[in-house]
Amino acid sequence: MEAPPYRLAGLSCCLALVFVSGCTVGGSAPRSEPSTTQAAVPVAANDLQNDYQRVIRDVLPSVVQIQGRQDLGSGVVYDDKGHIVTNAHVVGEQRTFQVTTVNSEDPLRARLVYSYPEQDLAVVQLDRPPKGLRPAAFGDSKKVEVGQIVLAMGSPLGLSSSVTQGIVSATGRTVTEPSEGGGPGATIANMVQTSADINPGNSGGALVNLDGQVIGIPTLGATDPGIGAGAAPGIGFAIPASTVKLIADQIVKDGRVTDSGRAALGITGRTVVDDEYQAAGVAVVEVRGGGAAAQAGIEPGDVITRLGDTEITTLTSLAEALAALRPGDRTKVTFTRNGDEQTVDVTLGEQ
Structure with a gap:
């Protein structure tokens, strides 16, 4: 079972760093220093180090720190007009921000264009x-492969312009974030899983390949259920570049999202439990007029138990099943009404 993720919400904290210097301990007896020879560094290691340093020089100037009234996160310069893409949970409910670039310690004023x-x-x-604002280059999500070396850039724990390294651990992950209230939040499909360290403050930054292309926006890490809310090291998730470009292009052009590509049933629901207090489906609380569910005859009070071939037990499982589909897709929805099971065909709408 995969560890449930936690969202890397904005950061507000004081950070203390303790440095311990080296020391020598012992008596006064003289001793001779051993002779040493420096081992030759393999050419391949030098080449890899050069690649790291080149990518950092090229991309880090495109990664900024975003400071709100309380929270702190990261962002990526999207174009030369000053548009910066970040996470919605970094901006929260705020509309104005202070942005610090790599090349300047003086914060720049920014305003929210749109949050999705x-x-x-x-x-x-x-x-x-x-002047000289450098937009990042975004890569092709279809070319992202497991095992690729990646660098995560951002402001973890308020340490601006920090870089960590890892690999692409998996692709195509569907992950549901928690909301501020503790329930399920956004469900995001096709996420890139990485072993690069992602910590609070990295949200909205850049996950970069060795070609200097942003392949994802780091968004959340995983928690280890065995240690409560503690982070699970080496398991982080990034929104793929293709999704970032799809959404950001619309916001820059139209000031809002006009084509999300996200399938929807058009209901408001809640998770229900059975007699043994086990999650057993999603009760329909409200049906949006003209939506997919309404057109299929689904009514408030129905309990959805299956979408296509996927068993539905919770709101999260329903959201994850929908994330794998597209608006306009046809599927079957199985639900119970007054104790009787029914199945209807549904043409999915758009969220």
């Missing part, structure tokens, strides 16, 4: 983009 919590993405824009 359903995909946990948002775009802010600098009021006065500085």
